[in-house]
Amino acid sequence: MAAPLPNPAAVTGPARGLSPVHAVAAVALVAVALAPLLAPAFYVTLLNYIGLYSLATLGLVLLTGVAGQTSFGQAAFVGIGAYTTGVLTTQFALSPWLTLLLALALTLALGYLIGRITLSMGGHYLPVATIAWGLSIYFLMGTIERFGGFTGITGIPAVSLFGFTLDRERHFYYFIWVVVLGALWLCANLLDSRPGRAIRGLKQGSGMVEAFGVHTTNTKTAVFVLAALLACLSGWLYAHLQRFVNPTPFGINQGIEYLFMAVVGGATSVWGAVLGATLITLLKTWLQDLLPKLLGQAGQFEMIVFGILMIVLLQHAREGLLPFLQRWLPRRPRALPPAEVPLARRTMPSPGSAVLRVEGARKTFGGLIAVNEVSFEVAAHEVVGLIGPNGAGKSTCFNLISGALPLTSGGIRFLEQDVSAMSASAIARLGLGRTFQHVKLVAAMSVVENVALGAYLRGRTGFIRSALRLNGQEERAAFAEAMRQLERVGLAAHAHDAAGSLPLGKQRIVEIARALAADPILLLLDEPAAGLRYAEKQQLAALIKALKTDGLTVLLVEHDMEFVMGLVDRLVVLNFGQKLAQGLPEEVQANPAVREAYLGA
Amino acid sequence: MDSTIVALLAQDGLTNGSIYCLLALALVLVFAVTRVIFVPQGEFVVYAALTMASFDGARTPGTVWLLLALGGAAWLADTVKLRREPRRMALAWLATAAPCVAAAGLVAWVAASKAPFVVQALTTVLAVTAMGPAVYRLAFQPVASASVLVLLIVAVALHFVLTGLALLFFGAEGVRTPAFTSASFSFGNITVSGQSLLVYAFTAVLIVVMAVFFRYALFGKALRATAANRTGARLVGISPDFAGRLCFTLAAAIGAVSGLLIGPITTVYYDSGFLIGLKGFVGAIVGGLVSYPIAAGGALFVGLVESFSSFWASAYKEVLVFTLIIPVLLWRSLSTTHSDEEE
Numbered sequence: 001m002a003a004p005l006p007n008p009a010a011v012t013g014p015a016r017g018l019s020p021v022h023a024v025a026a027v028a029l030v031a032v033a034l035a036p037l038l039a040p041a042f043y044v045t046l047l048n049y050i051g052l053y054s055l056a057t058l059g060l061v062l063l064t065g066v067a068g069q070t071s072f073g074q075a076a077f078v079g080i081g082a083y084t085t086g087v088l089t090t091q092f093a094l095s096p097w098l099t100l101l102l103a104l105a106l107t108l109a110l111g112y113l114i115g116r117i118t119l120s121m122g123g124h125y126l127p128v129a130t131i132a133w134g135l136s137i138y139f140l141m142g143t144i145e146r147f148g149g150f151t152g153i154t155g156i157p158a159v160s161l162f163g164f165t166l167d168r169e170r171h172f173y174y175f176i177w178v179v180v181l182g183a184l185w186l187c188a189n190l191l192d193s194r195p196g197r198a199i200r201g202l203k204q205g206s207g208m209v210e211a212f213g214v215h216t217t218n219t220k221t222a223v224f225v226l227a228a229l230l231a232c233l234s235g236w237l238y239a240h241l242q243r244f245v246n247p248t249p250f251g252i253n254q255g256i257e258y259l260f261m262a263v264v265g266g267a268t269s270v271w272g273a274v275l276g277a278t279l280i281t282l283l284k285t286w287l288q289d290l291l292p293k294l295l296g297q298a299g300q301f302e303m304i305v306f307g308i309l310m311i312v313l314l315q316h317a318r319e320g321l322l323p324f325l326q327r328w329l330p331r332r333p334r335a336l337p338p339a340e341v342p343l344a345r346r347t348m349p350s351p352g353s354a355v356l357r358v359e360g361a362r363k364t365f366g367g368l369i370a371v372n373e374v375s376f377e378v379a380a381h382e383v384v385g386l387i388g389p390n391g392a393g394k395s396t397c398f399n400l401i402s403g404a405l406p407l408t409s410g411g412i413r414f415l416e417q418d419v420s421a422m423s424a425s426a427i428a429r430l431g432l433g434r435t436f437q438h439v440k441l442v443a444a445m446s447v448v449e450n451v452a453l454g455a456y457l458r459g460r461t462g463f464i465r466s467a468l469r470l471n472g473q474e475e476r477a478a479f480a481e482a483m484r485q486l487e488r489v490g491l492a493a494h495a496h497d498a499a500g501s502l503p504l505g506k507q508r509i510v511e512i513a514r515a516l517a518a519d520p521i522l523l524l525l526d527e528p529a530a531g532l533r534y535a536e537k538q539q540l541a542a543l544i545k546a547l548k549t550d551g552l553t554v555l556l557v558e559h560d561m562e563f564v565m566g567l568v569d570r571l572v573v574l575n576f577g578q579k580l581a582q583g584l585p586e587e588v589q590a591n592p593a594v595r596e597a598y599l600g601a
Numbered sequence: 602m603d604s605t606i607v608a609l610l611a612q613d614g615l616t617n618g619s620i621y622c623l624l625a626l627a628l629v630l631v632f633a634v635t636r637v638i639f640v641p642q643g644e645f646v647v648y649a650a651l652t653m654a655s656f657d658g659a660r661t662p663g664t665v666w667l668l669l670a671l672g673g674a675a676w677l678a679d680t681v682k683l684r685r686e687p688r689r690m691a692l693a694w695l696a697t698a699a700p701c702v703a704a705a706g707l708v709a710w711v712a713a714s715k716a717p718f719v720v721q722a723l724t725t726v727l728a729v730t731a732m733g734p735a736v737y738r739l740a741f742q743p744v745a746s747a748s749v750l751v752l753l754i755v756a757v758a759l760h761f762v763l764t765g766l767a768l769l770f771f772g773a774e775g776v777r778t779p780a781f782t783s784a785s786f787s788f789g790n791i792t793v794s795g796q797s798l799l800v801y802a803f804t805a806v807l808i809v810v811m812a813v814f815f816r817y818a819l820f821g822k823a824l825r826a827t828a829a830n831r832t833g834a835r836l837v838g839i840s841p842d843f844a845g846r847l848c849f850t851l852a853a854a855i856g857a858v859s860g861l862l863i864g865p866i867t868t869v870y871y872d873s874g875f876l877i878g879l880k881g882f883v884g885a886i887v888g889g890l891v892s893y894p895i896a897a898g899g900a901l902f903v904g905l906v907e908s909f910s911s912f913w914a915s916a917y918k919e920v921l922v923f924t925l926i927i928p929v930l931l932w933r934s935l936s937t938t939h940s941d942e943e944e
Contacts, residue, residue: 117927120934124750125930125933126934128638128753132924132930133927136923256757297772300768303765304765307762308762310754310758311758314747314754314755315755
């Protein structure tokens, strides 16, 4: 059995100093290598299909499970891979290796085009669009004459490798599984890297990753194209395994089945793809055998069972089955070797120079004026508090400054540069870091990984180098920096915990560490003290004072007046979107207009 | 292409378009109240047509077993879930399981008693309608507060289940049901069938009723409020579960009537529901899943595109219809603000 899924017994007894994870991997490799020698032909066929489905599902795990972009159209890209080689090898007698390149190139182009168009749709429009083009491509395959209509194309040649023809299932098996394991290795590497952390952050909403300089549209498109390429590869392999293609396996039902495999297996880890493909394929084979006998008639009754299984899973275990198995595997804290070359750091502006100038900023939502002609300044090394009653426009103000929302009118200058029309990621690049009112950590990633995401702009490696593990030095530097920031905020002890397992108050502090990892000049803190206990608040106040000493400039929104009063150099008070007052904390506290706004006349 | 062919294609397109329109209305209704993109809406159409065909062929419709299966599952789910609250359990039985079992009995009796056509048609509508609340209870109620995407995946999974059940209980053969009327009317050189007129009339009435109901009736407003904010609706005394059951009941009823209307026009197979439903869906999407009149217009447009493209490029009919949706989706997506905050 090819399943790299651990049998718990194998895990608990690691031999000769091997770590459990390595032991599992070794057992899996041996199982994969021996399977065709020991298993009957029928099972070899089955394992070949599991391999092919794993590849296509792997793409979906990345796209849907990790990046959060639901697609029902994955089967269409499998079809593109299969048909490209089917047509070109039979009608133009091209070598399968050449058609592989051509199929991948075609998929790259089509995936880019389709991805650009569909990914710009948000919410539920995206999956619906994937149903639409999935169906269109399927019907096209069945309609174009050259493609042989719904009967398909026969006589596809076998693949030869170093003069050895892979025309037997047992031989092709090795080919398929080498490709599958390679793809798993590459994708697992990718997810555990600079672009990988950006991809995993996408699910928290584009606002969060953009605040750390990630270009979300490009990242989503890249994942979409990667998923399409994996599907195409699966299709190419399919065509040369079957030596025959017709449109049926590339229809929308298969697209739905790939999604089932991803959801059943567990769509947040690359191994979920193999688990899902294995379970669904075995279950399908078994049900196709059993149900017609049981029901006394022939037909695709396994659909009923799959559908029910899927509904029950979504109702009770939305994360799929992999998490249940992973419980048996000990979580190994990530090794954090020291960095050879620490990340470069910015020089902080000299005290008193202007860092932020908000000039007549105005923001309207329809008829509602959320921020009305607000102006204020923040100088270097200052800690300024932005306060005001609920709905005063404080968070909107933050979103205007950080570029998360566009201004209706007015201007914002950051380090003497007009940033009014800049994107959030461009402003982040200039040296602005922020936290969020509603915590936006990636719950499944460890605390230190979340913080490392903050250092996104301080690294450069892209998809390909990351997938090939050529990013070692940069990764070590990013993690060393992340640990340094965690020590700074006092959470180093929690570095290896899953971020979602921390209490909310601590998660806010992790957000501060993440923002610090970007080495910002100006730090925007949105209600950092909410949910903290008294002692924790005092630690936070000490931290903010220390940041000031280190040369950072801080602008914070806060409700807790006691916390703010002892901490900030100056206060800006907003009420109903307008600036009510500004000045030293004592002045503001004594201001009658402020007292009225807070306490009522 | 002369004017007779144009008229013929237009009539064909409008008739199919009207059916898509009915389905689009049901989809908008379901989405507006529960946020479910109800992919299996077409399955209700198929169930109705297949039930009617079984009556016509003097067989006992598989609907009996289907209803018993759905009712039984709903009964089991409610019994387990509410085992400590006998009163609520009894109410839940009455709301979902009981109508299914009663409808199953009715269908069996009508099939055995050689009832007249009208009784068969009414029974069909009742039987399919009874499935609505059970489907909601089993598939959607437990995840009612999940994100639109999770609800969509549940809907797609449900499509698999309902199609599979159709194959199991009705078999793979295609059916055509008898027309309501064989009358036809001539306007100049154009002949319009009575069945088509019936389709137009029913669609028009339903559009008006739905638009009025949701805009002006307090109850309609309450249903819309549930869609916007489930917790808020509950706080002011609207039960989201009740709202969900109700709109699924309506959707099933609309599907059932569509099935009776489309049965005589086209051959229906156990798996025809998906494409029929999707075309209604294209129309609904044009209306952004919120506006009844625009959705209706969109669905009529889909019918016309389909009918004219079947004349010019019949092989590419489906390709054209589904490619058409992409620019519409793009336009809709860009013209509405939505948050990507939900997972």
